[in-house]
Amino acid sequence: MGSHISPPNTGKDQDRALDCQRAMEVAFAQLLSDALAAGWREMEIAIVLADIADDHVLKLAKKTKSKDFN
Structure with missing residues (x-):
C-alpha cells in the first residue's frame, strides 16, 4: 500500500x-x-473495515477497563 x-x-x-x-x-x-x-466490492470492504475498527475499539475498551491503556 x-x-x-x-x-x-x-x-x-x-x-x-x-x-x-x-x-x-x-x-x-x-x-x-x-x-x-x-x-473486492466496495460494500465488502466497508463492512470488513467497520468490523475491524469495532474489534479494535472493543480491545481498547478492555485495556482501559484493566488499566493497561496505552
Whole structure:
C-alpha cells in the first residue's frame, strides 16, 4: 500500500480528532483504491473495515477497563 499518515498538526487536544480524521481519510482512500483494484466490492470492504475498527475499539475498551491503556 505505501500510504503515509501525517502526524498531528497541533498539540491542542481539541484539534487532534480532526487532524486524525484528515490523516486517516487519505490512508483510507488509498486502502479502498487498492482493495477495489484487487477485485473486492466496495460494500465488502466497508463492512470488513467497520468490523475491524469495532474489534479494535472493543480491545481498547478492555485495556482501559484493566488499566493497561496505552
